[in-house]
Amino acid sequence: AQRVTQPEKLLSVFKGAPVELKCNYSYSGSPELFWYVQYSRQRLQLLLRHISRESIKGFTADLNKGETSFHLKKPFAQEEDSAMYYCALSAGSARQLTFGSGTQLTVLP
């Protein structure tokens, strides 16, 4: 069975500092990896997915199959990045997502 681990429940950084939200997964095949974000009083929404290899709002994430990781990074954090971030995995032909427990990011002024 697949599993997603986000080791940090809470993460605080100062504005302008680099930020990295960790995500590790376990799955024997080739997964699809996603980062979803939930801003205060808003619904969960897709931030980025590894197959797109895109940068959204300055965030990037690289799939490292050797380390089974999909860490989310941004070189200069902004206050509006404060939110709950969830790493998620879709495995094989299954379309449902397996979520990590989330990391609450707070960017301090």
Next chain:
Amino acid sequence: NAGVMQNPRHLVRRRGQEARLRCSPMKGHSHVYWYRQLPEEGLKFMVYLQKENIIDESGMPKERFSAEFPKEGPSILRIQQVVRGDSAAYFCASSPVGTSGDEQFFGPGTRLTVL
């Protein structure tokens, strides 16, 4: 496009009552997923439906829980004889016809409180 709609947003039930949660997917989406989020935990998959079909219910508890997505109308998640442990946020998501890499669009959730 109003996005995925869920109602009610908040639902309070006493132990033993029934809870009905509704989800209207985005226009043009024929795939619906239900997830449950317990306090301090991530979202856990419950069931995946297409119109008139349950595709995967591997995450559904074996008893008291059922789901449907009729030809007309919203998808319904039904919990019979609720217990305190059913208190959680229930999220619905939808996606268009596609593959496992499709983006899922989430509703605002229904917060169920069982007294």
